Amino acid sequence: MRPEPQAADYRPDTPIQAIADWLADPVEAADFPQAIPRFRNSRHDKTVGLDGLDEAAWLAHFARFEPLEGNLPRPLALRYHGHQFRVYNPDIGDGRGFLFAQLRDAGGRLLDLGTKGSGTTPYSRTADGRLTLRGAIREILATEMLEALGANTSKTFAVIETGEVLERHDEPPPVRSAVMTRLSHGHIRIGSFQRLADLGERENLAALVNYCLEHYPGPEAPADAPEGDVPAVKLLHQVVERLADLAASYMAAGFVHGVLNTDNMNITGESFDYGPWRFLPQWDPGFTAAYFDHSGLYAFGRQPEAIHWNCAQLAIALRPLVEAPPLVAAIERFPALYGAALARRWCWRLGVESRGAAQDAALVSACERAIKAGALAPHELFHRHRFGAHAEGELAEALEGRESVGPQSEYWQAAEPEGLEIGEVNDVLDACCLRDDWDVLDRKVSAIRALGNALGPAPEPSGHANRLRK
8 A cells, every 4th residue: 555645734934935036926816706616635735734724714725815824925926937849938937827835744845835727927928827627627637647656746736616717729618717726846947047047147046056955955966976066066966866757757657748848847856737648548659748749849758858858958057157067967867867767667567676777678678569569558568467467478588587566456456457548538527527527536536546555655756855854
């Protein structure tokens, strides 16, 4: 079984206020005509001491965004730039969301409560700042499945239907509206650094580096890393390790994020902001999730390359603080870190021990060929061959002699594995948005969490240092 998230007292802590003057703008939430609770994350509300809120208080904080006690007095829309499909865009920022609160969990990690669909901000441009109900449900499903599959992901914390009818051309009418709150390990993006570098704000750039090192601590740079004690270099080493692990988690999950722009890359390595995501219907490196990704830039098989490229953009943004060679040395670690993380996560999903880099790489390759030969979805392969079962030929050779690891659950005797292909997603969306049958969503979330329990404790995300903050 997977251990339940650790409960904690409510512990507000808002260090972002010290840098908010040049990182964010105070904003106001939209005044929504209705507030209908649709989802409350009962696994994670207790991790930040908010499980005791009754429904009235829940709606006050997560529909009207009345400040939490001792927390941010006003929401903050973060400023950032970013490469969007490799084109630099200085005209972005939090356009339909904001940072609502900061607080600590039981282990001392600094967490954010941020929103999506909470109204317009100075960065909304011509958009309405809203979120569709379908979009909110899709984010619930994505975060729940990725959490079950061991990825380092934000958690969908609250979804409130808001009673507005929206105009969208990519959703069937009627387009209902919602506001979502996510629980995340920070919202500082690669694009946050790019903005400061682009504007020539060197002192603020250095201050943001120090903020991240203090509040999102990670390991020291390798002993042989040139200038590894320089703050910008140390941070880049941590981010490279975290994002290499993130890329590996996507590949092991058979997941396509869809929009891996630098403004969607959290420096904590946590995945967030799910728009046109997909889980693979079969193993296809060229599979894309976004209908507008015409070149396949963010196709499934290109995700590690895209994330590595994004790390390089962070290195470029840090150049005002340090010369290039030590930054290049950090970037060059990505391929080896990615390979090690992929092997670790792949073995975990199969429920077998690692046999070292060479044998684990051979196992991954054998699985890829077996997936293609059987025209399987990744989740079907991992379910069928959990603990090395039912393998034949090359795959059997790669699995031979490996010890089983993980819970020996009856779950793995089920004939059908739990998946989340687009047809299943649409079934949930239609049930909720067209028929108001919310039991379908509840059952799907329960089934996904059962999968997570059967897989057992997830791999620890790479590039972090545990530190209990009193």
